[in-house]
Each structure stands twice: as C-alpha cells, then as structure tokens.
Amino acid sequence: MTQGSKGLAKAKEVYEDRSRRAKELKAEGRKIIGYPCIYVPLEMMTALDLVPYRIYGDMREPITEADRGLQTAFCAIMRSCLDLGLKGKYDFLDGFVAAHSCDPQEKAVRVWASLIEHPYTHFLDVPGTLQAGSWEYFKGQLTALKKTLESFTGKIITQTRLREAIEAHNLQRALVRELYDLRKPDPPLISGAETLQVIKALTSIPVEEGNELLRQVITEVKKRKNGPQKKPARLLVWGNTMDDIAHVETIEGDEANIVMDDHCGGSRAYRTDVELTEDLLDGLTDYYLVKLIPPRTFRVAVLGETKKDWAADLESRFGYIGEYIKGWDVNGVIMQLVRYCDPHGFEQPAIKDYFDSLGIPNTYLEHDYSEGALAPLRTRVQGFLEVIGPKA
C-alpha cells in the first residue's frame, strides 16, 4: 500500500490490488481464510486472529479452467471463483469456509475442495427455511465451525475475544450504514462506483483496518467538493453480487446515480447488527439465520402461517427495501442478475410485484458475467432511464 494514502484513494488502491495486504499479513505469520459469501460468520475468524478474505469472481477473466468442474449453465459468479482458484489466484489462502447459501455455491466449493488442496476447509450448512428446529440446527452448525476453527489454529475462541470481534464487526456495519447515509443528499456525496470500491476493500483487509478506512472515507466524503454530479435519476440496484466498478459505472453513466443497493456485494452484510447475547452464539445464530435477508431463505409473514396474503407477505419480505426507496429518495429500481442464479431468479417476480405495488418504476436486466456483457447492458439501462424520464 502506498505510504500515507488515505480514505477513498486507499480504498481504490486496495480494490485494485486486493490480495496485497493479505499477502503482507501472511508473510507476517497471519493465516488467511477465504469465504465466498456473506453467510460466513467472520466474527469467529477475527476472534482467532485469522484474516477473512472474500473470494470474488472476476468478470474480466474469461472462464476456461472451471469447465473441468462445473457445467456452463451454472452460476457464473461461482464458476468464475472456481476458475480463479484453479488458476492459482487464491493460492495464498490457508483455507476457506463456505456456507450453503445456495446449491450452486455448495457444489462449487465442494468441487473446489476436491481439486485444490488447502490446510483447512469447512462447510457450514444453513437451513433454507425458518421453522421450528432451524434455529437449534443452525446453532449446532456454528458450534461445529467453532470447533474446527479452534483445532485448525490450536487456540480457543474465548467469550471475551468473540465479544470483541462481534463489536468490531458491528462497528463496521454501523460505519457502512453511516457511509450509505451520505448517499441520501442530491447529488449523493459518494458515487455507486466509489461505494463498491470501499465495500470490496473492506472484504479484503482485517476488520480493524477496515474500520479505520471507513472512518477516513466518511470524514473525507463529508467535506469533499468534488463528489458526484447531480443527475436525472436516483437508482436503487437489487440483485446478486456486483463486484466490478465498470458494472456500476455502466449503470450510472451520465444520467444516473446509484444511491442505494440491495445485493451481496453491497449493503446486505451491513444492514443490521449481531446482538450481544449472553451466549454469544445465540446472537450469531440469530444474525446469520434470521437477520440476513438474501432470497436464499424462504420467509413467510408469520412463522408457521400458510394462509396466503400476498401483499402482507411481500411487505414482510421486502419492506426494508421500501424504506430504502423512501429514505434515499429513489425514482427507479434496476433488478440486475448475473445469469443462472436460481435463488434470486425465483425471488425476482415477487420483488417486481412489490415494486409495482409501490408504484416505483423498475426493470429487470439479466446478463452474463463478462466485461463484454456491459455494452448491451448500457442500452437497456438507457432505455429504462428514457422510460422513467428525469426525476421530478
């Protein structure tokens, strides 16, 4: 990292050379643990001084090697992750923890584990529904993860260390929310592309360093004069993972600011906090099973209720996005999905109904996970912006 670079400049540096800090820390003797999705409880790793490092795909790298393990009509993000793994781009990892966020992810990481040797791997099962028994089962899963992490490191996760780790990660969540609040003014004080850069940086460095970075970014952004321009549209993007700023810039262009997001590479992991319960595993169970809201978990308005009240159901599942739309003064929603994502694909018609019920203009864009897919995406986004017209 360049000496002295701070705030947004530092976030950009980390974004552009993600693994650099992890490799430095590894050289100092720290162990780096990869994780592909937001269902992995980073708090436990932090409590053991492990460095969690998010595994992303790369839409700029053509997928060639992954064909050995995964079929082509398959979540392209996971295919790309495996491809990079097989090309040695994640060789510095000491291990990884994956979660059953969806079937493609489970399959991809099992193939990964069978083709790439790591000293440590753990797979966390996450129930797909919230019903009697889910909670206890998932707490058991967290207990099992704790054990394998402890035996890998030869250390015990003490209550004190776990509490400190949860506090550090909660602080990160609060700081990210504070950063997102800076997108409420018109024009927003920070662009969608810059925000993505920050989030991706956070998932590449230890939590304390991330929190320091966030403090610097927030201070800088609050008083900057060179922020984004006012543009005709204020958009919210919903979908699976956005992980490349070119993708965000394709949507923003000259006509739109992305002011809020709900996807796995954005606000989702920071929306709420882990409660500091007496048995800390209870708070973690509750957070990762109940409070995280990606579409992979089936939810009904009232637990156990089977009566169908579509409007109430939509409100209970997506009400928080309605709050985003109001709070961030959004005038258009783009639902964007990288192809072959079943969890989000199944959710999309329902969430569209929800946006329609709010009367908020929306469009659905499905695309490939490649740089070349961005130009045609531009036409669709522009077409949508022409349909909604400038913000009143």
Next chain:
Amino acid sequence: MYFAGVDIGSTMTKIVVMDGAGNICSRIVGPTGPEHRRLANEVLTQALEQANLSFGQIDYVVATGYGRVNVPFADRQITELTCHARGVASLFPTVRTAIDIGGQDAKGLKIKDGKLLDFVMNDKCAAGTGRFLEVLADTLGLELDDLGGISLESTKKVPISSTCTIFAQQEVIARISEGLPLEDIVAGLHNALAGRVARMVQRLRVEPDVVLTGGVAKNIGVVKAMKENLGYKILVPPDPLLTGAIGAAILGKEITSKAMAEGVPIERKERHLEEVTFFK
C-alpha cells in the same frame, strides 16, 4: 425545418430525413459493415442528396441503434427502444406491443398512448434473430428472401426442437437426409424462431395491437408463425426496417418543437458531417 433519424443497427444502417410536417423526404437502407459504421456521414450525405438538401438545412439529428455512439454529428443519442416505440406508434397509433427482430437482436416493446412503458431484449444469442434464418437459409441452399414464400406451401411443419442456431443447423441436416419436404422444414424453422421470440415477449404480457418490425418482418412465414404463437393478428409496416429511424427523426422534431414552444434555445452540438475517428 428538417430532421434526420440515423439508426445504425448491427447489420443494417437506416436513415430517414423528415420535414416539419412529418413527411419523409428521403430514406436509405444499407448494410452497416465495419466501414459503414465509420462512414455514417457518407450514408447521410446520400440521404441528403436524395432529398436535395444540405447538411446545414437539417435542424436536428438523432442517432439510435447499436452504433448510435458512432455518429459524431448527431445532436442526441436515444436508444433504439425509445425510437422504435415512437416510430411504430406514429404508424400504428393503437399499438400496444411492438416486436422488432433485427439481424442480431430481438426486442419486445410495451407501448401505451405512443409511449414506451417496458421492454425486453435478446442481444446475446443468435437464435431468435435474423441471423438464425440467415445461417439456416445458407444450410438449405436457399435465398433468405425466398424463405417466406416457400414456407407458405407447407402442409405440415417439421418440429425443430432446438432453438439454438448451431443445433438447429444439425437438426435441419438430419431432416433433409430423412427426405422431409423443404417447405415443411422451412415452416418449422420459422416456428422455432417465432416461438423463441414470443416466449421472450410474453414476459411483457402481450396485448393487441401487435406490430412486427425489423428485417425479419419482411418474411411472411415468420409473420404467420408469430400470429400462431401469440394468438393475435400481426401488423407489419410497409417499410419494417425504418421504424427506428422514423422514430428518431420524430423525436428530433419533438425536441425541437418543445424547445421552440418554451422559447429556450435548442440544445445542439457544434457539428460537422464527419466520420467517426476512433478507428484511426
């Protein structure tokens, strides 16, 4: 006053010059090709000659289509989605669904009161576009323009199970070797194409009137198959390739009239009829 709509599609370039009353003074349709993409200025020059006009007499130029960014002399770029919707609605004011099947893409537009409400687009896979028919006409040794007429002779269309261009090609070869009648195979291909596009457009909840545009709309066999797949009568404009360019010219005219009515200067670029330079 005069307005130009320049629609640079992936396969064809279309230009319409329109006067203040909405009459079309000239129209040009020619292949886009790598050279033409650079030379949109030359195509416009031809259109101007046809209309007996000079570039200075054109009050507003709107560029649209896949290559809209390659028109340095355009005052504004508007997507083909909006331009097609406007163009189709000017020809068929009661249109609610427009389907445009071009050389390398297909789109469905939902329109109400002349305005675009929603759209779907396939710009990825050749199946469901004109390219599908081009490849298969070639496989069958037929001229693209003859496919429509031939298919009308069919009494029993051959089901083509795959809508992937490459697999359809293999399937067609297998059917030929089985000795099935050519017209039935061609009718089967039209049905495969129309079915694929219809399924995409159904996402918009198709309502009549339905208008079909783009080069493929010239194929009577596809129009018929589209009708069978959607269950609605299909309207086709006399010049189905031109709707985007017509829409672009109309939008240019509307932008100009609005600015004049509001008494604000027309936002226009300092422009010259020049070729795009990024290839150099």
